Amino acid sequence: MKFNALFSKEKLGDLSLPHRIVMAPLTRSRSSQPGDIPNDMNVEYYKQCSTAALIITEATQISPQGKGYAFTPGIHSKAQIQGWKKITDKVHNENGRIFMQLWHVGRVSHSSLQRGNAIPVAPSAIAVDEGQAFTYEGMKDFETPRALELNELPDIVEQYRLAAINAKQAGFDGVEIHAANGYLLDQFLKDGTNKRDDIYGGSIENRIRLVMEVIKVITDVWGGSRVGIRISPTGTFNSMSESKPQELYNHLVEKLNQFNLAYLHVVEDFANAPVNGFNFNVLRKKFNGAYMANGSYTAETAERSLKNKLSDFVAFGVPFIANPDLPKRLRLGAELNQADPTTFYGGDAKGYID
Ligand SMILES: Cc1cc2nc3c(=O)[nH]c(=O)nc-3n(C[C@H](O)[C@H](O)[C@H](O)COP(=O)(O)O)c2cc1C
Numbered sequence: 014m015k016f017n018a019l020f021s022k023e024k025l026g027d028l029s030l031p032h033r034i035v036m037a038p039l040t041r042s043r044s045s046q047p048g049d050i051p052n053d054m055n056v057e058y059y060k061q062c063s064t065a066a067l068i069i070t071e072a073t074q075i076s077p078q079g080k081g082y083a084f085t086p087g088i089h090s091k092a093q094i095q096g097w098k099k100i101t102d103k104v105h106n107e108n109g110r111i112f113m114q115l116w117h118v119g120r121v122s123h124s125s126l127q128r129g130n131a132i133p134v135a136p137s138a139i140a141v142d143e144g145q146a147f148t149y150e151g152m153k154d155f156e157t158p159r160a161l162e163l164n165e166l167p168d169i170v171e172q173y174r175l176a177a178i179n180a181k182q183a184g185f186d187g188v189e190i191h192a193a194n195g196y197l198l199d200q201f202l203k204d205g206t207n208k209r210d211d212i213y214g215g216s217i218e219n220r221i222r223l224v225m226e227v228i229k230v231i232t233d234v235w236g237g238s239r240v241g242i243r244i245s246p247t248g249t250f251n252s253m254s255e256s257k258p259q260e261l262y263n264h265l266v267e268k269l270n271q272f273n274l275a276y277l278h279v280v281e282d283f284a285n286a287p288v289n290g291f292n293f294n295v296l297r298k299k300f301n302g303a304y305m306a307n308g309s310y311t312a313e314t315a316e317r318s319l320k321n322k323l324s325d326f327v328a329f330g331v332p333f334i335a336n337p338d339l340p341k342r343l344r345l346g347a348e349l350n351q352a353d354p355t356t357f358y359g360g361d362a363k364g365y366i367d
Contacts, residue, residue, distance in 0.1 A: 195251025
């Protein structure tokens with residue numbers, strides 16, 4: 014099969030991308046301690062992936078409060094900015110492009126990862142009821158989070174604004190807002206986790222409010238053409254649920270159009286969450302920027318999606334882990350290495366840069 018669509022050029026915001034194969038954000042938990050600082054091994058990792066049309070970095074905490082996993086990097090200190098600058102310089106030297114994924118985990122954390130052993134925060138005091146938190150002392154049960162007070166929400170927005178400024182200083186080409194996979198913004202969007210009775214809960218208009226405020230301050234820093242947003246309408250990872258996903262996400266996407274964002278990144282399939290008739294193409298048709306599809310794509314299914322105008326870009330996650338030169342391999346029709354899940358999170362160079 015020839016992959017003409019996959020290897021055609023396209024604009025993403027005001028960037029010109031050489032093809033359609035994007036590297037999906039992948040947490041690998043290999044940043045230096047103390048300080049959650051990107052290190053030389055991380056520089057080599059991103060360098061190896063720089064033939065992606067666009068690299069989206071691993072989720073990166075916008076603040077100490079936004080952290081939920083051991084060994085993950087941040088973008089809220091000088092040392093972290095300097096660490097990331099080495100990565101963006103290297104990727105740019107290789108003629109690559111790189112966006113940072115901005116992350117606040119909300120309830121998907123543990124007090125042992127928080128400053129002063131504070132209880133993690135969320136829209137409502139409802140605990141994650143599957144899996145465990147990845148802490149420095151091993152896996153621990155999730156705790157019941159503390160519901161954020163109304164007067165704390167401006168500070169959450171401010172955390173995003175400062176992180177967006179820091180990402181610019183670190184030399185990124187743009188940023189992706191992580192509003193997927195059960196983290197803080199997703200917790201506000203979905204009614205399984207948002208039981209608030211103030212202006213940030215209840216109606217769809219109220220539940221999208223925090224996301225809209227965050228996008229406003231980030232696009233003020235970057236301009237819409239350098240900002241993307243990631244959503245997971247049907248995702249159940251981190252024990253998420255939503256009673257009317259199509260209604261919620263149709264409305265969100267209509268509201269996003271005012272910001273002229275570069276792209277809408279949609280996790281269509283992660284951990285085999287049931288789709289239950291959700292129509293992703295409605296989102297694509299409503300959205301005025303590029304549609305980036307993700308989730309279990311192969312070169313063949315990605316080519317078909319692009320050809321049938323169901324997407325403009327396709328992000329690959331796990332395939333990049335074992336095949337940092339994925340675009341080349343797909344172009345040649347070469348065999349792909351299989352990724353080793355035991356090396357996904359934490360550890361050394363094995364399964365990371367070897
Ligand atoms: C090891 C690993 C780490 C991940 N880290 C992130 C992350 O930091 N941010 C995010 O939005 N999604 C993350 N994901 C989800 C992937 O971006 C992607 O949505 C998922 O793997 C499905 O795409 P794929 O079938 O091409 O791998 C992660 C997935 C894996 C396997």
